[in-house]
Amino acid sequence: MPGCDPLGLCQYQTNKLVRIQSVRLGSLKWSLNAAILLFICVMMLWNRKYQDFDPVVSSVTTKVKGVAQTRIPGVGDVVWDVVDYSGPSQVGAWSSGFDDFPLFVKKRALSRLFFFSFQEKNSFFVVTNVIVTKNQKQGKCPEVPSKGRPCRSDQDCERGAWDQQSHGLQTGSCVRFDVMKKTCEVSAWCPIEAKTTPPRPALLTAAENFTVLIKNNIRFPAFNFISRNILPQMNDAYLRSCHRGNDSLCPIFRLGDIVREAGENFAAMAVEGGVIGIQIKWDCNLDRLMQRCLPRYSYRRLDEKESNRTLYPGLNFRFAKYNTVNGVEERTLYKAFGIRFDVMVFGQAGKFSFIQLIIYIGSTVSYYALTTVLIDWLLETSCYSAEAGQNYSERKVESVPDTQQCILCVSYVDEKKLRLVKRSRKKSLQDVKPMSAQPRKEDSGHLRAVLCLLQPDVTVDLSAPPPPDQKPDPEPRRHRPGWCKCDCCAPSVVPAEELCCRQSDGACITSSPLFQRLVSDRSLLQAVLLYQDPLSPSVGGAQTAALRHCAYRQYISWRFGVPPDDTHPVIPSCCVRRIREEYPSPDGRYSGFRPVRMVSVQTQKNGGERQSSSH
Structure with missing residues (x-):
């Protein structure tokens, strides 16, 4: 179709x-289509592809409870109860930079021994x-050797002078500093903290029995849906008695159970501290018939736990009590190690959407092409009948050669096979090496028609072989082209026309009685000509x-x-020459060799016309 039309x-x-009438192939086709349809339906229901989804928006608050007693070296027995960690420390976040706050703020915040629990966002x-x-005062004292320079x-x-250490x-x-070492004196809180490694076992391993209440409120804005992990049927009596061992929806968690389900040992982790992630997943189905929106909890450790693989293992910070x-x-300086629990909420809610259903159906229709691909592969391989596969391939596939590459077919009288060669503009066709050789496929229709036409007037002995030394052309041998083998070819300047009827020396095919008949x-x-066109002209140029082209x-x-x-x-040069001598052009001009594609026999049956190379 021209682009400008x-x-x-x-x-x-x-x-x-191409429709193939086959019970086996038809059964295979519908079996594959049924399997694909079943797969599509299962995946649609499993992944809820018929729904429109909205990501969760959430907020988290936590409340830790527990009482423990421990002995701190240099301090004595200390009891921590709910008052010690439910004070001002839960309003803001503690950090190692706490010393940057004004002195009166630190004194008020650290009026108790110390707070072992604090909250941040989520x-x-x-x-x-x-x-x-203990008992640090402002003064001058030697720097610790591990932090200073001897x-x-x-x-x-x-x-x-001062540096980060x-x-x-x-x-x-x-x-x-001691009997063996001397270090530079510094103005600081003295005595300087000298111990760097935490006690083993941890002083507060009893914290594994502490509990935390996690309150998680969620919302899906697209569907205007609100929920929380404390369900409507959970009252105060339920929260006092619920246990996650027998109720997976209980929002109260034991810290030791959280660490254990994350695959860690609480006692080992308590020495240097670390980070544990509490994951809350909301996968909600908001359709009326299948409405479900409940949280699922999972746990994992988020930091590197092995001290020999990380430069600063665990988690710690410093704070002080002033008096x-x-x-x-x-002041009494405390370097606290502990476990931080990060609550991470993610999920989505889905609701039926006709548009999403149509999009999913449209995107999965292409899966049915797998049936065609598989059956075509079976037909083209030895897994199926070779004859049926060849017939199918011939009817379905039409090869179109590159316009830049012309494949010529050559037939020699002294060879039984047809040679396929590439057209060359420099070498004579007689000298071009063949790409391949194919067996000759008889045109039975043409043969029957010719025999019928010859029946009334058979006067030549077709079985008589031509004399081996017969030379119909009296032209001297010295004028024979170098590529000619039969002494009957005419010189040509077109390489594609430089072709003889023979591959080796011998008699020309034009001397055969069959050529003449x-x-x-x-x-x-x-x-x-009358058979092809009953109204064809009978006289004239x-x-x-x-007649020449029919020949x-x-x-x-x-x-x-x-x-x-x-x-x-x-057509060999000798044959073209003989045909032109029998049926010459009035002006002596001929078109020469012009390749024209040969239309297949099946195309002729469908109304096409067989064409040949013009000369």
Whole structure:
């Protein structure tokens, strides 16, 4: 369809189908289609592809409860109850940068011994271990060797120097830390915290028996749906007695159970601390007949637990308790280790949508192409009948050669097979090496028609072989082209026309009685033309040209039979010369070799016309 033709917009094109009448293939087709339909329906119901989805929007609050007693070195027995961790520490987040707050804020917030639990957004922290440094005062003292630089004299210490590992500012003096070591003196809270490794076992392993109430409110804005993990039927009596061991919807969790279900040991994790994720998944179906919207809980550890694989393992922070003794401010420094629990909420809600159902059906229709792909593969392989597969392939597939590549078909009188060669513009066709050789396929229809036409007037002994030394052309041998083998070919400047009827030296095919009767006999050619066109002209130049081209077609049908698809049969130069001598052009001009595609026998049955190479 030309791109500039406006009438082409009014055309409609559709695919051509090949229908195979076979019980086996038909049964296989419907079995595969049924399996694909079943798969599509199962996946649609399993993944709810017929629904429109909306992601969850949520908020989380937590409340930790528990009482424990432990002995802290240098402090003594300490009891933590609900008052100690339900105070101001739950309003804001604690961090290692707590010392940046003003002094009066720290004094008020740390009026108790210390708070071992605090909350952040969607998370809460529980202290499980601690390092205590008592009675620190503002003053001057030697820096801890692990944090400072060893020195021999005051020249090794720089006054006012400080780095990230220091506890204070250097005074410029080198003082003795112990009997063996000397370090630079610093202005800091003295004595400086010297212990860095936490106690083993952890001081507060009893925290595994603490419980936390998680309140999770969710909303799906697209559907205007609101819910929470504390269900309407859960009253105060239920929350006091529920246990997750026998009720998976209970919103009260034991910390030890959370860590255990995350695949960790609470006692081992309590030494250095870590991070545990509590995942709440909401997968809600809001359709009336199948409405379901309940939370599902899962747990996992989020930090690297092995100390030898990470630079700063666990989780810890520092805080202090301040007091005044004899007018001098003192503090007790605590380095707290603990477990942070992050509550992560994710999920979606789905509701029936006709649009989504249509989109899913449209996207899965292409799966039925798998049936065609599989059956085509079976027909093209040895898994099915080879004859049926070849017949199917011939009817379905039409090969179209590249316009830049012309495949020529050559038939020699001294060879039984047809040669397929590529057209060359430099070498003579006689010298081009063949791509392949194919057996000759007889044109039975043409053979029967010719025999019928020959029956009334058979006067030649067709079985008599031609004399081996017969030379119909008296032209001297020295004028024979180098590529000619029969001494009857005419010179040519077109490489595609430089073809002899023989591959080796011998008699020319034009000397055969069959050539004269099947190709050049005028009465036979006229009968063929009348058979093809009863109203064809009987006299004049048009009749001579028609006889010449009919002779070409007769030779092709005789020597090539049915040429392979998408190939161009080439008539030898000696035969073209003889035909032109019998039926010459009035002006002496001929078109020469012009490849024309050979139409298959099946196409002829459907109304097509067989064509040949023009000369």
